Amino acid sequence: MFIIVVVVRHEAKVSHVNFTRHVAHLGYDEPVTERRNLHNGDTWIELTEQPLQVGAAYDWALLPSCGAVVVFSGTVRDHSDGRADVRTLTYEAYEEEVVPKCVAIVEEMRQQWSDIGRVALLHRIGELQLTESSVLVVVSSPHRPAAFEAARFGIDALKSTVPIWKHESWGDGGDWARSAQHITTIDELKKSKSHS
Numbered sequence: 188m189f190i191i192v193v194v195v196r197h198e199a200k201v202s203h204v205n206f207t208r209h210v211a212h213l214g215y216d217e218p219v220t221e222r223r224n225l226h227n228g229d230t231w232i233e234l235t236e237q238p239l240q241v242g243a244a245y246d247w248a249l250l251p252s253c254g255a256v257v258v259f260s261g262t263v264r265d266h267s268d269g270r271a272d273v274r275t276l277t278y279e280a281y282e283e284e285v286v287p288k289c290v291a292i293v294e295e296m297r298q299q300w301s302d303i304g305r306v307a308l309l310h311r312i313g314e315l316q317l318t319e320s321s322v323l324v325v326v327s328s329p330h331r332p333a334a335f336e337a338a339r340f341g342i343d344a345l346k347s348t349v350p351i352w353k354h355e356s357w358g359d360g361g362d363w364a365r366s367a368q369h370i371t372t373i374d375e376l377k378k379s380k381s382h383s
Contacts, residue, residue, distance in 0.1 A: 223286065224286070225289075229306065230305070230307075231306070231309070231325075232286055232290065232307075232308050234285045234351075235309070235310075235311060236311070236312055237311075239260070239320040244258065244325045247305065247307065248305040248307060250305060250327050252329060253305075253327040253329055253334075254329055254330060255334040256325065256326070256334065257325070257326050257327075257331070257335050257338040258323065258338075259325075259338050260323050261320065261322040262318055262320050263315045263317050264317070267364060270355065270357060273317075273355050274356050274358065275315060275316055276315050276356070278311055278351055280310070280352070285350070288349045289308045291373055292308060292344040292345060292348065295340075295377075296341055299336075300328065300337040302328060303326055303327065304328055305325070305326070306325070306326050306327075306341065307326075308324055308345055309322065310349070324342045324345065326341065340380075343376065343380075347376055
């Protein structure tokens with residue numbers, strides 16, 4: 188089990204992030220560089236092996252100034268492209284790139300929807316069972332249109348720009364998901380959305 192401690196100095200943009208992990212499971216409490224988590228006042232980004240707490244993310248997003256909270260939870264289902272017997276998914280990530288890519292997504296969300304309040308982008312790694320939540324995108328905003336639009340952009344951008352892959356397991360084997368997307372950039376994603 189990892190205990191993650193994050194120290195963040197926050198200005199208009201995230202300018203400095205110091206990630207530290209204390210390795211309690213090894214019997215000592217020595218800091219080690221870690222790039223899995225960013226949690227400051229209005230932004231929560233996390234890559235974790237632990238179950239995602241949908242209710243806790245919703246509660247965190249609540250603000251007196253925001254009348255809308257949109258929660259998107261992607262869950263593990265029992266089928267995939269051409270397969271009806273998926274039993275588990277295992278997610279792997281290029282961990283050093285996850286937080287920086289998610290920071291870019293949040294910055295773009297805040298640029299396009301300037302009045303949004305809190306934003307959470309949370310993703311599991313490791314093996315997940317059917318119905319477990321693999322990804323959460325949570326957005327609060329004074330009004331629902333911005334919350335819905337920003338959350339939709341957030342999940343689309345996360346799936347297409349953040350290097351996280353899934354391996355499907357079924358009764359007689361397993362393989363990397365057939366629907367794996369080519370990793371793109373935020374700018375390429377915006378261009379493709381403007382042409383659709």
